[in-house]
Amino acid sequence: MKYILKVFSVTFMSLILSFSIANASSGVFKVSHDLGFGKDTNLDAITKGRLFQVVIKTQNRLVRPDMNGVPSPSLSTDWSANSDATEWTFNLRKGIYFHDGSAFDAPDVKYSLMRAKDPDIGSPVRKSLNVVEEIEVVDQHTVKMKLSTSFADFPLLLTDYRLRMIPEGSGDTIGQTGVGTGPFIVDKFDPEGTTILKANPDYWEGAPGVAEVHVIAIPDAQARIQALLTGQIDMNRYVPFNQKKIFDSNSKFKTTVIPTGNWRGVVMRTDTAPFDNPKVRKAFRLAVDRQELVDLVMGGAATVSCDTPVMPSDQYRLQMDCPQNISKAKNLLREAGFPNGIELTVYPATLEPTWPTIAEVVQQQVAKAGIKVNIEMVPSKGYWNEVWMKKPVSMTRWNQRPADTILHEAYHSGAKWNESYFKNADFDKNLADARSELDFNKRKKAYQNAQMTLWEQSGTMIPYHVSRLVVTSSKVKNLDAVDHFSIQWHKVKVD
């Protein structure tokens, strides 16, 4: 009997041990970033230079998008609105702690969101958050947000990837510490080298699957692909589709195609001649053959966009066709006073691997309308500071956002990241009307009117929304097949 008991206890202990080993964080997950913000790179999610590859792993939002993009609980467990959707109450998750040991509660929510609205900080997300007039701390685990207008989709706005919860009063240091309630803790922040994140064993959704995440700075896109091939990194979410064959035939890698709302484009500054004339802008946009761009640049893996930034799966997207129309483009140029066409220079960098190819293809397409495009390559490092929103024509790329957020952030006349310096009173009014409209159909109509204005007037040529080719090492397990900002990073494992 004693012997049986001994055998039983040894077996039981071994089972417990193996179970805990199997559930302990182990392995290193290595990813890269492009150092696009150069020396301004930091860990403050609401600033321009935020290193989102780190922030999304160390900090949580109140509300996050689920696998279908629908707002779902994160640090807020549930929410409700008053009858006209001008007041929203959020109940907070209890027993949550920041990496610095302080408890997460309602004043942290108020601090984090009010900070994003602070004009002195000048966050790019400020414009879309301006609808929030006041945040009231009801009790330690409840906040009430009072809005300036009715906003039926308000929780969707809070899924923005930058609206992360940080400890009250940590604004001065957050850029270096990255403290949050997320599954990983910043151990060493080195934006130009390797940033090391350690697993947070007390993470509220369970301990992460990996012990460490290394975020390595590799500015050149091709170098990032070589880094993946040689095992220096375990994941590359920016592999061009024309290189898919390299990984498809290699058992060391897994490829996943994810339709997204991310977009690439060519931006003309509407405050700079000749692009201050809407006819010139539309002529350029009409001269582009978007389907050919999809085929040549993306190998067919993208959805054509008629210059709307609203993602294909969004309920408010304006569906329309916009085939290349050279004769109309020529007419518009003639009417604008350019019967012999125009000449412009674009400045692609390889930080986005498809930019040089987009520029080359567009160069050939618009030449038929008398638009001569010169291409001047520029360094990847510091592109966002020195080229974007500075040169008359630049290349751009955006991650997906809900319709209201992206329309406000990229085109509203008061937006910080209004990259084309677009100013249109009708457009701004349609956005304001859409927010305050409680009837879904009327709201949809207002958002679509705004997108129609973009088609007629916009300075940004958006040829498509990309499908993302994500390549990971076959050692990587449990990675959600969704966009960056919806992934549950604590579930990822590396064998």
Next chain:
Amino acid sequence: METNLITEDKQKNKLEKAFEILKTMASKPSGLIGLSIVLFHVVLALLSPYIAPYDYKAISPNTMLLAPSAEHWFGTDSLGRDVFTRTILGGRTALTVTFFGSLIALLWGGLLGIFCGLVGGKIDDVVMRVVDAFLSIPWILAMLLIVSLLGTSTEVLIPALGFFYGKGIVRVARAATHDVIAKDFIVSARARGHSNMSIIWNEIIPNVRDAILVEGAMRWSWMLLGFSSLSFLGFGVSPPTPDWGLMISNARGLMSFAYWSVIAPIVGLSSLIIGINLTADAFAKALGIDRSTKAPV
């Protein structure tokens, strides 16, 4: 009448001498191979616009990454453009930019080196320290700075490359001049009251010319590699101009499954560099110059 005859004789002598040098260069297999390769590239560069089978700019999703065939001898690239067309035109840009760049390097580097070698003293000291300072700056960084500020047109690239590759020639020309100025005929010329310019033109240049020309030929091949490196990094000529460095850069990610789009420009670039090197080597030997010292033996 007599003067004309003397000039014609001089001309004839020069031609004969050039022919002799060419004959000596071609007498060795390495020289013959080098000359043939360079000649082949030059002829191809001249004829390429007339023999290119396709428009080098023509993109099409229907012809993306086609393997070599009777229709497309070297296949097509990721935008559906004919690789053979772009390869034969690619050499044209590289040869033009680097040839004129080398000429500029030879002119300013050679003349400044000779001048410093002749006048010596403080001017020589100051100029050589400035040249040393420039030599200590990696040329690629300096070039990146220039093209970032001024753009990547050939009007910018040719003088910039000419400047950076001329620095080394200053030192060679100065050293060769030092070997010459101690000779009696220079002392005599000075005694006769000849100006510095007259001494440089009539006495020094004929005696250091060969050493400088050999150095220039070597610089040409280095400049070719440098220019292609710039294009590879995306800072050479602008797309869609066909250029070997740019073609290699664009196709390097496709090497494992579309090797044809990268092999042709690699062969073009490396063969031209090897050809120029072999030619420069044979040229030096034919002139009796030891390339390790860059001075007449």
